[in-house]
Amino acid sequence: MDKADARPIYLDACATTPLRPGVQQRMVAVQNQAWGNPSSLHCFGIAAAEALERTRVEIASLLGAEANEVLITSGATESIHLGLRGLASSLPPGRIVISAVEHPAVTAAAQALTPLGWQVCMAPVDAQGTIQLDRFAELLQPPTRLVSVIWGQSEVGTLQPIQTIGALCRQHGIPLHTDATQVISQALPDWSTLPVDLLTASAHKCGGPRGVGLLLVRGAWKQQLTALLTGGGQESNLRSGTESAVLLAGMAEALSQIQRCGVDALSNSGNGIRRLRDALELQLGQRFGVATIGQPDQRLPHHLALLLRDRSGQPLSGRRMVRVLDREGLAVSSGSACSSGRDTDSSVLTAMGLPREMRRSSLRLSLGFWNSDDQIESIVERFERALLTCSEA
Numbered sequence: 001m002d003k004a005d006a007r008p009i010y011l012d013a014c015a016t017t018p019l020r021p022g023v024q025q026r027m028v029a030v031q032n033q034a035w036g037n038p039s040s041l042h043c044f045g046i047a048a049a050e051a052l053e054r055t056r057v058e059i060a061s062l063l064g065a066e067a068n069e070v071l072i073t074s075g076a077t078e079s080i081h082l083g084l085r086g087l088a089s090s091l092p093p094g095r096i097v098i099s100a101v102e103h104p105a106v107t108a109a110a111q112a113l114t115p116l117g118w119q120v121c122m123a124p125v126d127a128q129g130t131i132q133l134d135r136f137a138e139l140l141q142p143p144t145r146l147v148s149v150i151w152g153q154s155e156v157g158t159l160q161p162i163q164t165i166g167a168l169c170r171q172h173g174i175p176l177h178t179d180a181t182q183v184i185s186q187a188l189p190d191w192s193t194l195p196v197d198l199l200t201a202s203a204h205k206c207g208g209p210r211g212v213g214l215l216l217v218r219g220a221w222k223q224q225l226t227a228l229l230t231g232g233g234q235e236s237n238l239r240s241g242t243e244s245a246v247l248l249a250g251m252a253e254a255l256s257q258i259q260r261c262g263v264d265a266l267s268n269s270g271n272g273i274r275r276l277r278d279a280l281e282l283q284l285g286q287r288f289g290v291a292t293i294g295q296p297d298q299r300l301p302h303h304l305a306l307l308l309r310d311r312s313g314q315p316l317s318g319r320r321m322v323r324v325l326d327r328e329g330l331a332v333s334s335g336s337a338c339s340s341g342r343d344t345d346s347s348v349l350t351a352m353g354l355p356r357e358m359r360r361s362s363l364r365l366s367l368g369f370w371n372s373d374d375q376i377e378s379i380v381e382r383f384e385r386a387l388l389t390c391s392e393a
């Protein structure tokens, strides 16, 4: 390998992303011009408040929402807790239905409702991780009062049929929250037509900064939200704490670039990332026989979830492969290590019915704007060397 070839390649977009070009510059400009506290009454505060509100309007318009439907938070975890716990605490206790393939933040927020008298029910998924719609529809009977479904699954990439899920919830008058954290990095949804009542997003998955996210919430449900963080009364009294016009500007810049990409990456029309992912999938499958999880047209376009095995078909450890690949200069993650790199069994793969030894063999590759065609050859070579090392062990 020459020196250029040895540079590490980042294939872990679902964990976090570097800043998109121009994001840092925009944040620096806002920090310089509008660094005041948006609640202060002097000119420094007014400049910050104006910057914040202009950016809120910009983000709202990018997403087809009204500015007063955008609540700024610290990221997806907080948005999920505000959306679910904040709404449930003003509803009479009942049942909350979540899918069996949620991010742990949703499962934890739902579990936090049980001391208030709520029951948590998980809607089952099929072998591809797609929610079983007939079972889901049955679960919308009383006492269900709240639903949360992840739109684009972070571990296996499955896209849920959110339009159908939303329509079913609407028929029953049940508010639906969706965790769109991974979807928004690929294409901006049109909130004005989406049959969803609360939506979570996070900037650092989209080429924006860490520490800022949003909760979109429709007016009728916003009136029923209860704050989790109380104090200064910011964000319509729903999320106290000094707002960061700087971080929000970074998020707006990242979202506007995603919109400018123009192509609806969630449809079947190919865009750059999908093409790159498909090329990689083809090579890894053909040359090393690794299996892909999920169906091609129902997955996040930048996501590749693999099951590793050696030549005799025996599953290989995904966690070991992550470490060996890191030494080869490929940054990926093992499917089961969704929280702090801990070796926990994957509840997502369990829900999809994969046996335990296969669950341990999963590997996630997720691509971003920094990846390009000319990296494919090197990725495949590094993968081959790592696979050999892991097979020999």
Ligand SMILES: Cc1ncc(COP(=O)(O)O)c(C=O)c1O
Pocket (backbone or CB within 6 Å): 014, 015, 074, 075, 076, 077, 078, 103, 105, 150, 152, 153, 154, 179, 181, 182, 202, 203, 213
């Ligand atoms: C689907 C999904 N939801 C929520 C989160 C939590 O995001 P944040 O780090 O912004 O709290 C993540 C992060 O991995 C995610 O992938």
